[in-house]
Structure formats: C-alpha cells, structure tokens
Amino acid sequence: MSSESTRPVVERPIGSPNANRTRGMNERKDDIHKKASLSEPAGGTPDPSEQDYHNAVHRTSKGPGGQIRRRIHILGTGSVGKLIAHSLRGLPNPPPVTLLFHRASYYYEWQASKKDIKITTNGITVSHSGFGAEPARCGWRRYGKSLTIEQFFADEAPYNLHDDSFQEAPFPDQNLPDPIQNLIVTVKAASTVNALLAIRPRLSKNSSILFLQNGMGIIEKVNKDVFADPTTRPNYMLGIISHGVSPSTEGRFAATHAGMGTIALGLIPREEDGMERWSTASRYILRTVCRVPVLAAVPAAPVELMQAQLEKLAINAVINPITALVDARNGAILYTNPLTRVIRLLLAEISLVILAMPELKSLPNVATRFSTKRLEALVTAVAYKTGNNVSSMLGDVREGRRTEIEFINGYIVQRGEELGITCFMNYMMVQLIKGKQQIVDKERSEELPLAKVKPSQKII
Numbered sequence: 001m002s003s004e005s006t007r008p009v010v011e012r013p014i015g016s017p018n019a020n021r022t023r024g025m026n027e028r029k030d031d032i033h034k035k036a037s038l039s040e041p042a043g044g045t046p047d048p049s050e051q052d053y054h055n056a057v058h059r060t061s062k063g064p065g066g067q068i069r070r071r072i073h074i075l076g077t078g079s080v081g082k083l084i085a086h087s088l089r090g091l092p093n094p095p096p097v098t099l100l101f102h103r104a105s106y107y108y109e110w111q112a113s114k115k116d117i118k119i120t121t122n123g124i125t126v127s128h129s130g131f132g133a134e135p136a137r138c139g140w141r142r143y144g145k146s147l148t149i150e151q152f153f154a155d156e157a158p159y160n161l162h163d164d165s166f167q168e169a170p171f172p173d174q175n176l177p178d179p180i181q182n183l184i185v186t187v188k189a190a191s192t193v194n195a196l197l198a199i200r201p202r203l204s205k206n207s208s209i210l211f212l213q214n215g216m217g218i219i220e221k222v223n224k225d226v227f228a229d230p231t232t233r234p235n236y237m238l239g240i241i242s243h244g245v246s247p248s249t250e251g252r253f254a255a256t257h258a259g260m261g262t263i264a265l266g267l268i269p270r271e272e273d274g275m276e277r278w279s280t281a282s283r284y285i286l287r288t289v290c291r292v293p294v295l296a297a298v299p300a301a302p303v304e305l306m307q308a309q310l311e312k313l314a315i316n317a318v319i320n321p322i323t324a325l326v327d328a329r330n331g332a333i334l335y336t337n338p339l340t341r342v343i344r345l346l347l348a349e350i351s352l353v354i355l356a357m358p359e360l361k362s363l364p365n366v367a368t369r370f371s372t373k374r375l376e377a378l379v380t381a382v383a384y385k386t387g388n389n390v391s392s393m394l395g396d397v398r399e400g401r402r403t404e405i406e407f408i409n410g411y412i413v414q415r416g417e418e419l420g421i422t423c424f425m426n427y428m429m430v431q432l433i434k435g436k437q438q439i440v441d442k443e444r445s446e447e448l449p450l451a452k453v454k455p456s457q458k459i460i
C-alpha cells in the first residue's frame, strides 16, 4: 500500500464545501460536479483520433455477418433494461424489440399486463408498447440447486415464499429456434452466465452482444462458462452507463429515470486476434442506440471504454457497499466524517490497484485520472446527483437477492492479488456484504413455509 493509502488523516467529510478548501481546490460544490463528469477524462482534451474512430464506426459498408436483422432482443427487464427497451420503441421508425424474460413469473405477469413499459421523467410518465416477449428460462432450481424438470415436479417439499422456484411455472415453449442477432444484456452481473446459457443455441458468431451492466470480470466468466471457443463466440460490445434509473411504484414494468446520464459505447476486440472488427450486428446496435436522444450514447474506442469502466467500478465500489451496509440512500455518504474515512481508504486501495494494471501502463494521463483525489471527486459528484436513489446493491440486499459485490470490490481484490497488492479494505467490504446477505437469507428462510401449490393452480 502507498503511504497515501494508509494515511488516516481526514479533516473534512467529502461533500462538505470546506473539504474542497482543505484540498486547496477552492471550488464550489457544483463546479466539482461539472468537472467530475464521467464522460470527460480528468484534465485532458479529447484525442483527435476520437473523431477518426467515430467516422470509422459510422461507415455504411456491411461487415461480416451478412444481412441486417432489425430486431433487438433485450435480456433483463430491470430498470436499465426497461429504459433501453422503452427508449428504442420511442424512436421514429423504431426497431422491433423483444424482451427476454428469465423468470417465468415475470413472463406471465407481462402476458397478463397491458404489455407496455412506462418511464417517468421529472414527474411525466410516458408509455410505449409494441414489444415482443419470450421466455428464456435458466434451468430448474430449488434452493439454488439445479434440477431436471422431472425432479422439479416430483419433489413434494413445501415451497418457501422467497425461493425463486415457488414463483416459477413451466414455460410453454423452451425451444424457440429463432436466431438472435442483436442482443443487449442488462441482467445483474451474477445472473449473466445462467441467463446467456438459456439462449446460447440462438447465438452465433454473427450475433453481437452489448453488455450494459455494473461490475467487471463478467465477460471473462461468460467466455469460460458460455462461449468457451473464441472462434465461434459472438462479437461483444460494452456500454458504460451513467443514467440513474430506479424501480417505480407504478408497477413491475415501470421505472423512474431520475438522473440524466450518458452511455459510452464500443467494441471489445476479439480474443483470437485482438482485432477490433465491426460486424454488421455491432454496427447496427451502435447506430441504433446512438440515435436515441434520451440515452445520450456516444461511440468510444476500446481504450477509452476500459478507463470509463474502471471509473464506474471505483464509484460503485464505494457507493454500493457503503449504502447497503448503512442502509441509506446514496446522498447519505456525504457530509459524514466516519464514512469519509472509509471512502478515502477504499479509494486509495482502488487507485493503487488500477494504477498498477499493465493494460493502462502505456496510456497518458492515467496517474491523474485514477488518483485517489480524482476518484473521490467522481464519487462525490455521483452521490450528489443520485442522492435520493437507493443504490442497486442496497435494493438487492433489502430484497434478499444476490448482490454484484464479487464483480465490483471482488474484482479489485482479485486484480490486486494478481499484482501483489493485498486489498484489505475491499476484501472486508466483500465479506461484510456477503455476511449481510446471509443474515437476510437466514431471516427469510425462517419465515413460515407455504403449502405447495401446483404450477397450474392460480395463486391469489
């Protein structure tokens, strides 16, 4: 650890105007907010090659993969999935959009609903319809254990209210043969492998998958567990999203777009040759998402994407576990001396790991961009902007769902291990969140079980 990371001297809590004076920056709060914009590298002017990059991805010629299919499939109907689906259908001449449900209960709820998605922005709710919907079941499970369909229905054990299988009934047709060319994945990091396994037969080298998720290390897991052969795997794209979207009280298929943000969007070069190849599907996804005004999506080169992803990781590694542990909204981490100490120690460790990453070594300006001070300014800006939001991790913990901690602070710990840096602070966060998750699980499993209900029976 550097001397900076072990220095526990904290004069002012982050977010307090005086904290800025302490650092000699002499800036107002909203100046920090503006300067710490996620889309701008610290202290740098845009690289002129960015323009060439932009021109390259907007070429009109067709890449490998042949004919363009306009339909976009969206895997995951959480808040981000709903925002993307809704905004795509709001376009003039919208592309056909299919929602892929990996939970039967949600699929049946959708079928029984008005089949529209509502997004509320500044108190105004807009509804869009015309979506396709398909089930994408991730296997049969009870108490987390994989079962065959026969085992699933042979078991006479009572259902637990909070066990996923209780809510699930068989899907009508699990063998939809239609290939998927354009896929946007918005499921949580921990569910990605299972969700993709459910539709793997429909994906090929001609498909493109845009990953729009929190956390890092997900694609490595997908490569290992879903598309092991690098020569036949689909093309991957990555989107770093800074929009604030949260669940809405208006129902399962509604969300609130509370914080306007951006999406940095680009390709992940193919592993077999490290080439950045724009397939027909990738080009189509990029152009379609970039034509949605509300998403404010901009193309980014892989090297810029990686840095934007690391910035987002640092923000999530602070706001998500702390808000989940203290059970408070994002704004609560500001103006609180003891939490400021935790934040600074966490960020010092994160900065140390990021700056040691070999993939960043040859890039200019990284020492400033990933300094503890700059990361702190980013965290402060996002905590201000999303002050009233319940972070996704707090939402997961409250609901007894698996969190993304392994892909956020866990990723820092793992990269630190590879680089010879022991990340005590991040390791502790991982363990505390897992501990909290287990306590919630235990409390829920101690609730009274319900009598078994046959899937065909209606639950009133």
Ligand SMILES: CC(C)(CO)[C@@H](O)C(=O)[O-]
Pocket (backbone or CB within 6 Å): 214, 244, 315, 316, 319, 320, 330, 382, 386, 389, 390, 391, 392, 393
């Ligand atoms: C940045 C963030 C913490 C804001 O709520 C969000 O990414 C989340 O909730 O995970």
